[in-house]
Amino acid sequence: MNCSSLVRDQSAKDAVKITKDKNGVDLVTLQNPRGFTAQVSLHGGQVLSWKNERGEELLFRSSKANSKPPAAVRAGIPICFPQFGNRGSLEQHGFARNRIWEIDYNPPPLHRNECDGKAFIDLLLKPSEEDMRIWPHSFEFRLRVLLTCDGALKLISRIRNIGCKAFSFSIAYHTYFLVSDISEVRVEGLETLDYLDNLHHKERFTEQGDALTFETEVDRVYVGSPHMVGVFDHEKRRTFVIRKEGLPDAVVWNPWEKKARTIQDMGDEEYRQTICVDGAAVEKPIKLKPGEEWTGRLELSALPSL
Known part of the structure; x- marks a missing residue:
């Protein structure tokens, strides 16, 4: 059986459920046999929740998050496309996280190892006339969100140029991990790497610490980060493992106290409970000629640590 059709099979009904949120937008709930769950909103094609087999939430959601379209939701994994940051006529972090996606019932086939179990959904974003006015490029953005049999969360993205001229884009999966306290967190895998510091006009520095x-x-x-990065939460004794392909960079963000107080959709003290570590392609934008396709993969695991 072609795995791209599993979402429509009778046997997949318990793994994939579609409801409406309070704004009438489709909300997809995925559940694997072990009891891990994920919720994906068609508003932004955004993962809003990821829970382990004990029902413990693994992703942060602000108590002040605005979930009414077209506002971006400060929660889970917003998709920043076709740009990360703020420049030109595009809104900050692009428009993908603000648009209503559709369920893709006929996606092109994927490899069997990208169909691990039946708990997945395929989504599709195409540019509207408004999008074409501000970013005049024809594309198809296909996204598969998948819960593996062992509870890992996978996002497999394919962006195809279906127009007649080349275009470039940057992208980031702005992942808000839920942590006990930011002071108890360390990130490993970025030591000795160069980074662009957005607090110092994107000046380049080299990471000096071991973590x-x-x-x-x-x-x-x-920039040029390894395909695996670890986020260690000492108090929860939990390690988030981030694996990525086609995403050469890693964005790390926490607003801390002063900046958090200026963010309307974030509580003053909520910066303590989250850290963003993103799989991204930012420094060198991805260029697609007509007919070309880019694929990026992000896999998140939550493991016990000593």
Whole structure:
């Protein structure tokens, strides 16, 4: 059986459920046999929740998050496309996270190892006339969100140029991990790397520490990062493992106290409960000629640590 059709099979009904949120937008709930769950909103094609087999939430959601379209939702994994940051006529972090996606019932086939179980959904974003006015490029953005049999969360993205001229884009999966306290967190896998510091006009520095810890605001793009990065939460004794392909950079962000107070959709003290570590392609935008396709893969695991 072609795995792209599993979402429509009778046997997949318990793994994939579609409801409406309070704004009438489709909300997809995925559940694997072990009891892990994920919720994906068609508003932004955004993962809003990821829970382990004990029902413990693994992703942060602000108590002040605005979930009414077209506002971006400060929760889970917003998709920043076709740009990360703020430049030109495009809104900050692009428009993908603000648009209503559709369920893709006929996606092109994927490899069997990208169909692990029946708990997945395929989504599709195409540009509207409004999008074409501000970013005049024809594309198809296909996204598969998948819960593996062992509870890992996978996002497999394919962006195809269906127009007649080349275009470039940057992209980031702005992942808000839920942590006990930011002061108890360290990030490993970024040591000795160069990073662009957004707090210093994107000036390039080199990471000096053995691990990244947090005592103040951080907003960095680590370039040429390895395909695996670890986020260690000492108090929860939990390690988030981030695996990525086609995403050469890693964005690390925490607003800290002063910046958090200026963010309307974030509580003053909520910076303590989250850290963003993103799989991204930022420093060198991805260029697609007509007919070309880019694929990026992000896999998140939550493991016990000593």
